[in-house]
Amino acid sequence: MRLEGRSLFPWIAGAAILCSIGWALDRGQLPPADFTFVNGTEVKSLDPAIVTGQPENRMINALFEGLTRWNPETLDPEPGVAERWDVSDDLLTYTFHLRQDAKWSDGSPVTAHDFIYSMRRFLDPRTAAEYSYQAWYVKNAKKYSGGGRAVRPGDNVEVELNVDPNGVNSIRGAVIRGKLVRIEDKSGNELAGDALDTAAGDASLNIEDWTFVVATEAGEERFRYADDLSASRNEPAAGERHARQILLDLHDVGMRAIDDHTIEFTLENPTPYFLNLLGFYPLFPVQQQCVETFGSPQWTDVENIVCNGPFKPEFRRLRDRTRVVKNEHYWDRDNVKLNSVDFLAVESSTTALNLYLTGEVDWIYDVPAAALRTLLAERPARDDLNPKPMLNTYFYLLNVTRKPFDDVRVRKALSMAMDRTELTERLLGAGELPTYSLVPPGLPGYDPPQSPHENVKEAQRLLAEAGYPEGRGFPTIEILYNTHEGHQAIAQLIRKQWQNNLGIKVRTRNEEWATFNSSQRQLNYDVSRRGWIGDYADPNTFLDMFVTGGENNCTGWGNAEYDKLIAAAAVETDPAKRLDLLHQAETILMDEQPIIPFYNYVSKNMVKPNIRGFYNNIQDTHPLSALWIDAEEETPNPFMEGRK
The missing domain is CATH 3.10.105.10 (Dipeptide-binding Protein; Domain 3)
Structure with missing residues (x-):
């Protein structure tokens, strides 16, 4: 039974009703999407590496896909870009075999090299990924993220040189590889042992004052940190070279592309939830060509972004909506039933509820507390709300x-x-x-x-x-x-x-x-x-x-x-x-x-009765690729047990 908002909620202010009507009018002559839901606030970014919020999570999960994906009901890891994997007896080495038909939205193949590039970028200290620690289960990944403060004499290192400060942001500088010989402080004294560990752990000490001595193919070279602008304007000291950063050699991090469709990870220790982590959006791949052609953050603009998930963006209107449409190059496109989805940027849960009650949206994930009590009192007649x-x-x-x-x-x-x-x-x-x-x-x-x-x-x-x-x-x-x-x-x-x-x-x-x-x-x-x-x-x-x-x-x-x-x-x-x-x-x-x-x-989800593939689960995660609309039946609603 469908219950009308005005009869149920006389307490809702008229302004809220007008607000929901305003949203409908703002859509103008825009054809409705197959599925529309309230996503909360405007997303901070669509870059998987740098966000942590739930609005971003929902959108990125629609646009990108990792090696694994989560079952919409159980959240167990399932094959994503990787169609299968092998795990060593000691549970430390995972070998993933990628689908031959996995493609980016521009039609180019998704390869193991895309995952290596994306993981390196995610771990790069310059990316400043708040979730970088979620990749530290990989051998030496934490040390790579630590940059110059983490490396020690004897380590194989990569020295990233500076780039033109007026160039495209996100392009990595040329890399020189070698072995770190020693680190000197600003007075020229060698930092070693406990003194180096203490200095490296002191955030107040400026790493730009240190000199890194590296044995390279050209001989013993001296490098000092400098940002791109400083490096372009100032000559380095005699006998030294500028460097963007000094990192552990990526070849010593536990990941490698065996070939275009095979990737191997070696872990620090057995990690029982590693397969689940690979279905977590910060570890999703991004396309190197797209990132380095347009730079950050422009590569995530609707007109530029290249993604590999079940959907791709069609347009974005700030303070209104982002529409995504089915990605025709997605490997599992035949099982994606929704052709278009609108993500509405609505912060007010009262406005969201009114949009739901007036039929403007199909799903809201939050309900105002006062309305919630009234709605819960209407069960079981009201079958579209079931907190878990x-x-x-x-x-x-x-x-x-x-x-x-x-x-x-x-x-x-x-x-x-x-x-x-x-x-x-x-x-x-x-x-x-x-x-x-x-x-x-x-x-x-x-x-x-x-x-x-x-x-x-x-x-x-x-x-x-x-x-x-x-x-x-x-x-x-x-x-x-x-x-x-x-x-x-x-x-x-x-x-x-x-x-x-x-x-x-x-x-x-x-x-x-x-x-x-x-x-x-x-x-x-x-x-x-x-x-x-x-x-x-x-x-x-x-x-x-x-x-x-x-x-x-x-x-x-x-x-x-x-x-x-x-x-x-x-x-x-x-x-x-x-x-x-x-x-x-x-x-x-x-x-x-x-x-x-x-x-x-x-959970406080309200979902229209004809939506299927929506399940209550402990992480309140609902992949849009699993949803479909039952055009034949509005009721009864099997939401109480999951919409199958």
């Missing part, structure tokens, strides 16, 4: 580089002064459960350690012990969130709880998605919201974020023992011992509290 638990945690980051968040007593007081039950039951209401750990419950063999539960008196005592009795002298703090009414409502509730329970002053600040991400990375915040969906079903996907200096550790926090435990878990082959190491690490994280977990998500 997800491998996802909502939490706040605390910037420990700023006072008073550098004091663990303050961080614990903030966590203990929150009423998570009020948040989940009164504000959210979709079945979300309060949580006191980062790793969600339900992963086999893992029982997450918990931070202390609500205790206002103890929170007040800790705050007083930290020097702020009854909140006196405590600076006004700010909660940062990305633009979304749900995040705003949560921030306002937490602000009220902290003010009432601790006597402190709190304000809130919202930013659009790209700016918000930048503020987090630059630690330009006091407290900031974060949600994390597991990239694979393992505690490590949550915990390895918070190693010291990790690309996604946007707190400024670090703990040497935590780092050791995460590193030890990465090489532990006994499953039970490995999970124990991760448990010990999370215990440290919850004790030091650089983050405050709030609740574990449930």
